[in-house]
Amino acid sequence: MTIKATKGACTLCGKEYTRSGMSKHLASCLTKLPAESIIDDEHVSLHLLVTTRYPSGYWLHLHTDELATFKKLDRFCANSGWNATAI
Ligand SMILES: [Zn+2]
Numbered sequence: 001m002t003i004k005a006t007k008g009a010c011t012l013c014g015k016e017y018t019r020s021g022m023s024k025h026l027a028s029c030l031t032k033l034p035a036e037s038i039i040d041d042e043h044v045s046l047h048l049l050v051t052t053r054y055p056s057g058y059w060l061h062l063h064t065d066e067l068a069t070f071k072k073l074d075r076f077c078a079n080s081g082w083n084a085t086a087i
Pocket of ligand 1: 011
């Protein structure tokens with residue numbers, strides 16, 4: 001079964017991309033329109049790509065700081081419609 005590439009919107013600029021396109025896009029968009037957390041020189045920011053365990057069209061790019069706990073990320077994913085499970 002072929003999975004159709006789904007698109008998502010960049011919350012920084014609003015443009016739409018596929019999952020792989022978004023990865024490439026964020027590398028440049030984050031330097032042009034940096035999120036507040038990466039301006040802070042005292043903390044490291046993380047770019048996470050959340051996908052499903054099995055092939056699907058669902059994906060989510062997250063930008064978070066190094067202090068984010070799994071519980072906080074899990075709550076964010078749940079509020080975004082994801083049901084995250086640690087493996
Ligand atoms: Zn963007």
